[in-house]
Structure formats: C-alpha cells, structure tokens
Amino acid sequence: MFRRSALYAQDEGNWQHFRAAEPESTLLARGDLHDQVFVLCAGWAFQYIQLSDGGRQILKFLLPGDVFSSASIFEAASHLSVKALTGVRIGGFARSEIREKCRTDPEAQSEIARIFVVEARDTAEFLCMLGRCSGEQRIAHLILHLVRRIAARHEITGQRYPFPLKQQHIADTVGLTSVHVSRVLSDLRGRGMISLSGGSIEILDLLALEQLGSVVL
Amino acid sequence: MFRRSALYAQDEGNWQHFRAAEPESTLLARGDLHDQVFVLCAGWAFQYIQLSDGGRQILKFLLPGDVFSSASIFEAASHLSVKALTGVRIGGFARSEIREKCRTDPEAQSEIARIFVVEARDTAEFLCMLGRCSGEQRIAHLILHLVRRIAARHEITGQRYPFPLKQQHIADTVGLTSVHVSRVLSDLRGRGMISLSGGSIEILDLLALEQLGSVVL
DNA sequence: CGGTTAATTGATGTGGGTCAAAAGCAGTGG
DNA sequence: CCACTGCTTTTGACCCACATCAATTAACCG
Numbered sequence: 001m002f003r004r005s006a007l008y009a010q011d012e013g014n015w016q017h018f019r020a021a022e023p024e025s026t027l028l029a030r031g032d033l034h035d036q037v038f039v040l041c042a043g044w045a046f047q048y049i050q051l052s053d054g055g056r057q058i059l060k061f062l063l064p065g066d067v068f069s070s071a072s073i074f075e076a077a078s079h080l081s082v083k084a085l086t087g088v089r090i091g092g093f094a095r096s097e098i099r100e101k102c103r104t105d106p107e108a109q110s111e112i113a114r115i116f117v118v119e120a121r122d123t124a125e126f127l128c129m130l131g132r133c134s135g136e137q138r139i140a141h142l143i144l145h146l147v148r149r150i151a152a153r154h155e156i157t158g159q160r161y162p163f164p165l166k167q168q169h170i171a172d173t174v175g176l177t178s179v180h181v182s183r184v185l186s187d188l189r190g191r192g193m194i195s196l197s198g199g200s201i202e203i204l205d206l207l208a209l210e211q212l213g214s215v216v217l
Numbered sequence: 218m219f220r221r222s223a224l225y226a227q228d229e230g231n232w233q234h235f236r237a238a239e240p241e242s243t244l245l246a247r248g249d250l251h252d253q254v255f256v257l258c259a260g261w262a263f264q265y266i267q268l269s270d271g272g273r274q275i276l277k278f279l280l281p282g283d284v285f286s287s288a289s290i291f292e293a294a295s296h297l298s299v300k301a302l303t304g305v306r307i308g309g310f311a312r313s314e315i316r317e318k319c320r321t322d323p324e325a326q327s328e329i330a331r332i333f334v335v336e337a338r339d340t341a342e343f344l345c346m347l348g349r350c351s352g353e354q355r356i357a358h359l360i361l362h363l364v365r366r367i368a369a370r371h372e373i374t375g376q377r378y379p380f381p382l383k384q385q386h387i388a389d390t391v392g393l394t395s396v397h398v399s400r401v402l403s404d405l406r407g408r409g410m411i412s413l414s415g416g417s418i419e420i421l422d423l424l425a426l427e428q429l430g431s432v433v434l
Numbered sequence: 435c436g437g438t439t440a441a442t443t444g445a446t447g448t449g450g451g452t453c454a455a456a457a458g459c460a461g462t463g464g
Numbered sequence: 465c466c467a468c469t470g471c472t473t474t475t476g477a478c479c480c481a482c483a484t485c486a487a488t489t490a491a492c493c494g
Contacts (some may be wrong), residue, residue: 050434052434071337121288182475216267383440384441399441
C-alpha cells in the first residue's frame with residue numbers, strides 16, 4: 001500500500017522507527033497507545049483479535065508496504081493486535097506528520113483514501129466468505145487473495161511463491177479448525193489445484209480455484 | 218454518525234437530494250456511479266452484497282445519520298448495495314463539496330475520520346463473530362449491537378425499541394438459516410432474555426445477553 | 435374473510451468440530 | 465550419524481450444530 005506512495009517515498013531519515021523483529025513476536029497489542037503509524041517494511045505479519053475463549057480471529061495478513069492498522073492513521077489506540085509471521089522490519093511515521101502532509105499534499109490524501117477504500121472492499125468480501133461459504137471456498141478464496149497480492153503484476157500460475165502461513169493461521173483466518181484445514185488442503189492438492197509445502201505455494205489450476213473462491217457476483 | 222456532525226448541520230438547501238423511498242426498494246446498487254454521498258435521514262436500511270449462489274450477506278444496518286457506504290466518501294463506484302428496510306428518507310451531498318469542506322474545516326475532517334475508525338472497529342468485531350462464534354452468540358451480539366445504537370444514550374433495559382428486521386434479515390447477517398434463527402430466538406425468549414415481536418424488542422436480561430454476545434476480551 | 439408472507443415445528447442429513455493417536459520434519463546435541 | 469525433543473501435519477472415529485426439506489400455524493392486509 002504505502003510502497004509506492006507519497007508517504008512511503010521519503011528517505012529513511014524521516015522514519016521515527018526502523019527496527020527488526022522475530023517471527024511470532026507481538027508488534028502491536030490491542031489497547032496500546034502510539035503516536036506513530038507503523039508500516040511493515042519487510043516480511044509478513046498479521047492483524048488479529050484475541051478472543052475471551054482462547055481463540056483468535058486473524059483479520060488480515062500484512063505484506064511489505066502495508067500499514068499495521070488503517071485506523072491507526074487517525075487514532076492512537078488500537079483495537080487490534082499485530083504479530084510477526086516471519087522475521088520483519090518495521091517503519092513508522094509520526095501521526096502528526098501524516099496529518100500535516102495531508103493538509104498540504106493531495107497526493108498523500110488520496111493515498112490514505114485508497115487505503116481505506118481497499119480495506120472496506122476486502123473486508124466486505126471477507127465477511128461474505130465467512131458468512132456464506134463452505135470451508136473449501138473460504139480457503140480457496142484466502143489462497144487466491146494472498147497469491148494475488150504476493151504476485152502483484154506477475155503471472156499467478158507456473159511460479160512458486162512464498163507462503164509462510166501454518167495451517168493454524170489459515171484456520172484462525174477462515175474460522176475452521178487446523179484439523180479441518182489439513183483435510184481441505186490435501187483435498188485441493190489431490191484435485192491438482194495447488195502445490196503447497198515447505199512454506200511456498202504454486203497455483204496449478206487457477207481456473208478451478210477461482211471457481212471455488214468466487215462468490216460475489 | 219452524520220447526525221450531529223459538521224457535515225450534517227447544514228440547512229436543507231444544501232442537500233442535493235432529499236427523497237423518500239418504500240421498504241424493500243433498492244437505494245444503491247453495486248457498481249452504480251454517483252457523484253453524491255448519500256445519507257440516511259429517517260428509517261432503517263441495510264448494506265449487503267449479492268452472492269452468485271442467490272444468497273446475500275448483509276454487512277451493516279443503517280440508522281438515521283449513517284452514510285450509505287463509507288467508501289462512497291472517496292469513490293464514485295460502490296462495491297455494495299443498499300436496500301430500505303422500512304420507509305426511508307434520504308439525503309445526499311456532492312462528493313466535491315465534502316472534499317472542499319475537509320480542506321478547510323478540521324471539524325469535518327475528523328468527522329470523516331470517526332466514521333472510518335468506528336467502521337473498522339465494528340467490522341473487526343463482526344468478523345470475529347462470524348469466524349469464531351456459535352449461532353446463539355452471533356444473534357445475541359447482533360441484537361445488542363443494534364439495540365445499543367437505537368437506544369443511544371437511553372437505558373437499554375425496561376424499554377421497548379423498534380426492531381424492523383425479519384428473521385431472514387438476521388439470518389443473512391449472521392450467516393445462518395432463517396429456520397435456525399427462529400429456533401435460537403425462541404430459545405432466547407424461553408430463557409427470558411428478550412421479548413421480540415411485532416417489529417419491536419425489549420431486552421429483559423441484559424447481563425445474560427452480554428455474557429452470550431461478548432467474545433472479544 | 436381468503437390470500438400471502440413470515441414464523442414455527444418436526445424429521446433427517448451433513449459439514450465440520452473434537453479427541454486422540456500417529457507420522458513427518460526440523461533442530462540439537464552427543 | 466543417530467537418538468532425542470518439540471513442533472506441525474495427517475489420519476481415524478465419533479459427535480453435534482446447523483442445514484435442508486416439508487408441513488403447520490400465525491400474522492398481516494386488502
């Protein structure tokens with residue numbers, strides 16, 4: 001998101017934070033107050049909400065360029081937590097600086113707008129998946145969604161892409177058990193749709209996967 | 218949302234639209250282009266996405282003061298549809314006018330920010346419900362969420378509030394069948410938690426309902 | 435009061451959960 | 465090189481929340 005944006009394109013001297021973190025470390029905790037807006041610079045991370053029953057719901061996976069939480073652009077308090085999935089590097093802007101930039105720079109303003117619009121669209125689609133679709137469809141959709149973001153402008157098919165999620169992460173995202181995720185994945189493998197192992201994935205039958213994972217008209 | 222806001226507090230001469238509509242009429246359809254940002258002035262409506270399998274996922278119920286779609290503040294195209302639940306009155310601002318206002322009025326700016334922050338928080342919570350909770354919990358949560366919004370600053374308990382949703386609407390929101398919604402509702406009634414009939418609701422046992430509907434730590 | 439839509443109730447089926455054991459698969463150290 | 469340990473994934477047996485189908489009943493309305 002911020003990758004090629006007006007905000008991102010400053011030299012490093014402007015970053016207020018620029019640090020690294022280990023996989024599984026918590027980067028941001030629900031309720032924390034920060035006057036910074038954090039951005040993922042390298043690696044994978046995910047937003048989630050911790051539930052009282054011990055489970056967690058993963059809301060979104062973060063790729064380099066993504067803001068930790070879009071709401072953090074406007075608010076110091078975070079309603080969600082963020083964890084590193086792989087090793088990561090993190091940057092941060094002062095919120096005040098962003099506000100200032102927005103006042104003067106229409107480019108930055110529409111970059112913020114883009115972030116919120118994309119988030120609203122993605123979240124709505126995600127809600128549809130959770131509300132109305134089978135486990136198979138949800139997983140197909142998640143895989144497609146992620147691979148499309150990783151692949152960016154490259155071909156989706158005929159190419160292995162990094163895929164650092166454990167099955168538990170998938171489960172916590174699509175609202176299934178890791179046990180069931182395992183079954184669905186091996187089914188998708190068995191039907192020759194994906195090849196997933198060792199932290200990387202290849203889409204073998206894009207069409208079939210899209211037929212599964214597309215619900216919105 | 219817009220009710221007491223800087224944007225809302227203009228006299229009617231500034232509204233570009235101000236019209237009424239029947240229950241069940243479509244107020245905004247996915248893909249439509251509008252240079253207006255619509256606001257619900259009176260009645261109930263809901264955002265939804267139509268699915269290819271014939272079902273629909275309701276994303277949010279709109280009360281007076283709510284913008285049809287927060288993304289519409291920034292974008293002409295809508296990724297979701299809106300239908301009237303009861304009879305409604307609708308207002309609209311020119312998007313350009315809002316942009317202008319934001320440039321000059323910090324009040325309006327932070328009103329927009331509030332809309333997006335609240336939306337992000339609510340949607341995240343909703344995702345948790347759909348991903349991780351039982352039908353009973355989802356319904357309890359939905360009821361609480363709505364009654365809290367209707368009641369605003371009034372007491373939630375000891376008071377009947379309008380509740381125009383059919384069971385099908387509840388089902389399309391929480392991802393269940395209307396049949397199952399019926400069973401869950403009569404169970405909640407049987408346990409003395411709610412009294413729901415004839416388009417209005419009363420919360421009889423707030424504590425019990427909150428215990429059911431609260432999942433986030 | 436008949437006609438239509440919404441809500442309820444019952445019987446039966448299934449996707450996915452739960453529990454538990456086994457099998458892969460690193461890393462670690464002797 | 466192999467045994468030891470701690471994950472993650474896989475597999476199997478069994479169970480339950482919720483879907484589906486179908487028939488009633490209740491509410492609404494001209």
